[in-house]
Amino acid sequence: MNNNILYKTLTLVTATTSVTGSLAQNISVNDLQSQRNSNRPNIVLVISEDLSPRLRCYGDPIAVTPHLDNLAKEGVRFTNAHTMAGVSSPSRSGLITGVFQNFTNLLEMRSCQFKGGPYFAVPPSNIKAYPELLRRGGYYTYCDVKFDYEFSSPTSPGAFSIWNSVEPKGYSDIMAHTLKPVWRNLDLKRRPFMFNYNPQITHESGLFDSKDPSLQKWYRPIAIQWDKLRAMYKIKKTDPKKVSVDPFYMDTKSTRTEIARFYDNIQLMDQQVGKLIENLKADGLWDNTIFIFTTDHGDCLPRCKRDGYDSSTHVPMIIHVPDKYRPIWLPENGSTCDRLISFEDLAPTMLGIAKVPIPSYMKGINLSQNHPRTRKYIFANRARQAIAEWQSYFVQNTKYQYIRNLTKDPNGMELDYRNAVRAARDLNKAYKDGTLRPEMKSWYADRPAEEFYDLTADPNEFHNSINDPKYKDVIEQFRDTLNCWRDRGNDATLLPEAQMREAMLDHNGQQRVTLQPVVSQDAVNHRVYVTNLTENASIGYSLDGTNYELYTKALSMPSGTTLYLKAVRYGWKECEPVKFIVR
Numbered sequence: 021m022n023n024n025i026l027y028k029t030l031t032l033v034t035a036t037t038s039v040t041g042s043l044a045q046n047i048s049v050n051d052l053q054s055q056r057n058s059n060r061p062n063i064v065l066v067i068s069e070d071l072s073p074r075l076r077c078y079g080d081p082i083a084v085t086p087h088l089d090n091l092a093k094e095g096v097r098f099t100n101a102h103t104m105a106g107v108s109s110p111s112r113s114g115l116i117t118g119v120f121q122n123f124t125n126l127l128e129m130r131s132c133q134f135k136g137g138p139y140f141a142v143p144p145s146n147i148k149a150y151p152e153l154l155r156r157g158g159y160y161t162y163c164d165v166k167f168d169y170e171f172s173s174p175t176s177p178g179a180f181s182i183w184n185s186v187e188p189k190g191y192s193d194i195m196a197h198t199l200k201p202v203w204r205n206l207d208l209k210r211r212p213f214m215f216n217y218n219p220q221i222t223h224e225s226g227l228f229d230s231k232d233p234s235l236q237k238w239y240r241p242i243a244i245q246w247d248k249l250r251a252m253y254k255i256k257k258t259d260p261k262k263v264s265v266d267p268f269y270m271d272t273k274s275t276r277t278e279i280a281r282f283y284d285n286i287q288l289m290d291q292q293v294g295k296l297i298e299n300l301k302a303d304g305l306w307d308n309t310i311f312i313f314t315t316d317h318g319d320c321l322p323r324c325k326r327d328g329y330d331s332s333t334h335v336p337m338i339i340h341v342p343d344k345y346r347p348i349w350l351p352e353n354g355s356t357c358d359r360l361i362s363f364e365d366l367a368p369t370m371l372g373i374a375k376v377p378i379p380s381y382m383k384g385i386n387l388s389q390n391h392p393r394t395r396k397y398i399f400a401n402r403a404r405q406a407i408a409e410w411q412s413y414f415v416q417n418t419k420y421q422y423i424r425n426l427t428k429d430p431n432g433m434e435l436d437y438r439n440a441v442r443a444a445r446d447l448n449k450a451y452k453d454g455t456l457r458p459e460m461k462s463w464y465a466d467r468p469a470e471e472f473y474d475l476t477a478d479p480n481e482f483h484n485s486i487n488d489p490k491y492k493d494v495i496e497q498f499r500d501t502l503n504c505w506r507d508r509g510n511d512a513t514l515l516p517e518a519q520m521r522e523a524m525l526d527h528n529g530q531q532r533v534t535l536q537p538v539v540s541q542d543a544v545n546h547r548v549y550v551t552n553l554t555e556n557a558s559i560g561y562s563l564d565g566t567n568y569e570l571y572t573k574a575l576s577m578p579s580g581t582t583l584y585l586k587a588v589r590y591g592w593k594e595c596e597p598v599k600f601i602v603r
Contacts, residue, residue: 052203052303054210060158060374061345062309063214064300065366066199067115068289069108069166069223070320073099073336075286082263084256084287087294088338091313093354095340100418101361102398103317106332107325107405109168111316111363113141116149116169116182118367118382122401123509125520126170129326129405134517140178140531141170142524142591145556147381149182149590150367151214152558155570157376160184160211165196166218171591179588180568181558194248197221199292201299214370217296219289221249224320226285227278227441239440250284253291258283267459267480268323268331270450274442282320310373311340312366322444323463327431328402328414329473329481330421337361345373348390360395360418361387383508399505404517406435411513412467415502420491421481422498423471426513432464459483472498524591536595537571537587541603547574548602550585557587565597577602 055062076083077092078099104114105121113126121127124143132138149169151161163177164187172178175190185206189196199217220226228235230243260276263283269275293313300306314337318324324331341350351357364384371378372388385392400414411426432451438444450456451464459482472488472495473481485491512520526532535554542549550559550571560568561575565584577583581602588594 052208052305055203055208055212056304056308058212058308060212061342062212062305063159063370063373064217064296064309064311065215065370066217066219066293066296066311066313067112067166068219068293068313068315069221069226070317070325071222071286071289071315071336072318072324072331072334074283074319075290075336077338078336082258082283084258084283085290087290087297088313088336091293091297091311091338091340095311095338095353096351097356098337098339098361099356099358101314101335101337101363102333102400102416103315103335103363104333104400105402106317106328106400107402108316109170109174110401110403112166112168113170115316115363115366116151117143117147118150118364118379118384119147120364120399120401120508121170122403122511122513125512125524127401127403127512128170128517129403130168130174131170131521132173133406134404134521135407136518136521137529139521139524140172140591141520142532142589143171145554145589146379147590148379148558149179150370151216152179152182152570153371153376153379154214154374155181155184156572157371157374158211159374159376160206160208160213161215162186162202162206162213163216164199164202164218165190165220179558179590180586180594181560181570181588191245194245194252197249198252199296201296201303203303203305212374214374219292221246221285221288221292222282222315222320224325224437224441227281227320227443229278229281229442232442235440236436246285250288253288255284255287258287266321266323267457267482269321269443270446270455270457272446275446278442279321306340307342309340310342310345313338320441322438322441322447323431323460326405326410326435326438328400328412328423330416330475330479331481333398333400333414333416345388347388347392349392358418360398362395362398364399365395397501397505399502401513403513406437408433408435413502413506413513415498415505416475419475420494420498421471421473421475422495422502424502425467425469425471428466430464430466432460532589532592534587534589534592534595536598537585539583539585539598539600541600542574545574546603547576548583548600549574552587554587554589554592557589559585559587561585562597579603 075085077089103111105111109130110121114121131141161183168174177186187196225242228243258280260280263279265271315335318332368378368382368384369387372386402410402412409427409429413424415422470486471484472486537550537552559571562568562584583600584597586597
């Protein structure tokens with residue numbers, strides 16, 4: 021199936037919710053004094069796509085990543101950071117809400133790809149994205165290109181309340197993928213900023229070969245786009261003969277060529293991040309900016325992306341913190357830290373950095389504190405991806421991983437998108453020919469109810485030790501830990517997706533629409549008060565009907581002012597604006 025058709029369908033539904041922000045064409049770097057001198061730091065979060073710690077500063081000798089290596093010298097390199105899912109949409113859904121995706125109904129790999137009909141997932145009404153909370157706390161928020169939160173399409177920001185502005189061109193213009201210094205052109209209104217950049221070139225689609233005659237026709241335009249981006253940068257081509265082929269893969273010419281292309285893409289991404297840092301420094305922002313580099317999950321290659329093993333969720337994370345914001349626990353610059361970190365920790369940490377209240381539903385660790393508690397386990401969840409029913413839970417510490425599988429679909433079952441990657445096709449061919457490496461045969465078998473791996477003795481997780489008596493006590497410990505974790509909330513993993521979809525739509529099977537806000541002006545204090553009957557809907561107001569600020573308290577406006585007000589609940593359509601003239 022052409023996934024792009026589904027994306028376009030859902031993007032059209034939410035086109036009116038996109039926010040482009042107020043552009044000020046003549047802003048110069050001299051207008052950034054507020055961002056340089058604020059007593060709260062700017063935050064830049066860079067989330068590269070589909071990438072394990074395949075960087076030189078993490079010990080990979082093939083990687084050409086001088087800029088990220090320099091960042092590691094100016095910050096701290098974390099060696100035990102993990103995402104909440106091994107694939108993009110659930111991972112990003114968990115990150116932006118600060119809550120595991122199975123507890124927010126945002127767990128499937130894109131509700132827009134459900135065979136029972138595309139839909140937008142709807143989280144509990146009290147759940148708010150952390151950028152919206154930052155906006156409420158006085159920050160300016162921006163995101164480029166990639167969203168993918170289940171309650172919006174991959175290329176649509178969804179609720180207008182989350183971002184002050186976004187990259188409006190998305191995938192229609194390759195220049196949107198160059199990590200531009202947008203702070204020079206946005207009217208930040210003297211606020212500290214939180215910018216989320218999403219370099220896309222390391223995505224799985226960056227492996228597609230536009231000259232491959234067997235590449236499905238609807239994937240070729242994507243491959244051509246990445247060819248255009250690569251042509252904009254000087255890249256030292258990686259020699260396929262020199263790359264290391266992990267034991268997950270077949271050692272073939274085509275797989276080696278693909279791995280080499282992956283390293284080329286990493287090199288390009290490194291240049292993009294380097295230029296972004298250079299621009300922050302040139303504009304005097306670096307010393308008042310917390311800079312976080314990480315990725316949305318592990319490598320784009322098979323047995324990494326889409327699974328839940330350590331190779332699927334273990335990601336690089338490098339953080340630069342200016343001296344005046346450094347918590348006591350953080351090691352000195354240039355150091356490594358083996359603290360266990362979950363993406364569940366990022367939202368409360370960024371709110372903590374910004375001195376914005378952290379909602380009680382966020383259970384992650386606020387790492388901006390001087391003495392944060394130490395995490396003992398990381399968790400991950402897996403659900404439906406394309407046609408594969410892969411419902412599973414994952415519990416891990418630095419030594420072991422325990423997996424509970426609720427369904428049996430094999431990890432290696434064929435999916436159209438993954439089959440565009442040659443490494444996947446080489447594996448499938450070897451499986452059918454009987455030449456597959458013995459340790460990969462279980463990848464194509466029905467998944468057992470439980471798996472357990474000793475990450476020290478078996479780092480590739482090839483040998484399921486669930487029945488090994490020497491691990492009996494530790495397995496029981498992990499079972500109990502998972503049982504406690506599952507009791508955190510209402511677990512959508514157990515719900516049939518068709519039933520969940522039906523409950524999220526209206527009685528006509530359409531996306532629900534947020535009710536319009538009710539507006540009133542007080543006769544005594546003359547302030548404008550706004551409320552809404554849609555539970556916990558986010559409300560915005562605008563003077564021009566285009567750029568909306570969040571409504572957080574009564575408004576004092578001059579008589580004659582025209583206000584436009586609208587509301588949205590995540591996963592629902594925003595309402596039509598209400599026009600109100602201040603008396």
